Amino acid sequence: MKEERVNGSGRGRALVRPVLIALGAAVVTFAAPSLAQQQPGLDAWQRGSCTACHGSLAQGGGGGEMPAGPNLRRTRLTPAELKETIACGRGDMPYHLEAAYATVPCYGIPVPGPAGAALGAPLTAAEIDALVDFLTKEVVGVTTITRAACAVFFGGNTNAPACAQYR
Numbered sequence: 580m581k582e583e584r585v586n587g588s589g590r591g592r593a594l595v596r597p598v599l600i601a602l603g604a605a606v607v608t609f610a611a612p613s614l615a616q617q618q619p620g621l622d623a624w625q626r627g628s629c630t631a632c633h634g635s636l637a638q639g640g641g642g643g644e645m646p647a648g649p650n651l652r653r654t655r656l657t658p659a660e661l662k663e664t665i666a667c668g669r670g671d672m673p674y675h676l677e678a679a680y681a682t683v684p685c686y687g688i689p690v691p692g693p694a695g696a697a698l699g700a701p702l703t704a705a706e707i708d709a710l711v712d713f714l715t716k717e718v719v720g721v722t723t724i725t726r727a728a729c730a731v732f733f734g735g736n737t738n739a740p741a742c743a744q745y746r
């Protein structure tokens with residue numbers, strides 16, 4: 580009698596595993612395409628060195644040697660304003676579109692005009708569009724950093740060491 584019960588629960592557990600594996604596969608299948616679409620934006624985030632001032636997860640920079648960039652998760656800017664800020668810079672933030680102020684006007688200043696800030700890591704207009712898309716879809720408004728929200732910055736890899744501290 581006793582042995583039968585042990586066998587019974589063993590069989591139950593044997594069933595749970597494949598079901599969990601199937602569920603996991605389904606989640607990966609659904610999550611991967613949307614994150615793959617965001618790869619150009621993530622590449623631009625890295626090429627633009629945004630992390631240096633805004634933190635590795637856009638949660639706001641700590642300052643120190645670099646100007647402290649604000650938490651981009653809480654920004655209230657529209658996509659068009661995000662685009663102009665990244666292209667044209669603002670205050671201590673460098674501009675990233677090489678042609679800004681020279682042939683592309685910024686903040687209504689006629690070209691060629693004086694750039695308020697220095698040129699940062701240059702990005703193309705297409706890269707800035709991809710970056711704005713990435714920020715709008717994956718970052719802005721996501722004010723609590725979960726393991727998944729962190730993984731977005733590592734191509735969806737929830738096992739990235741930097742994400743271990745998040746749940």
Ligand code: HEC
Nearest residue numbers: 627628629632646647648649654655661664669670671672
């Ligand atoms: C050298 C440091 C530095 C770098 C590099 C930098 N930023 Fe900034 N960023 C700042 C600072 C400082 C501000 C605040 C500027 C101000 O208001 O005077 C800012 C402001 C912003 C804002 C406006 C936020 C708001 O709500 O008003 C956005 C958006 C932004 N940065 C995005 C980016 C992105 C994307 C990158 C990478 C391409 C980037 N920044 C690179 C320092 C930086």
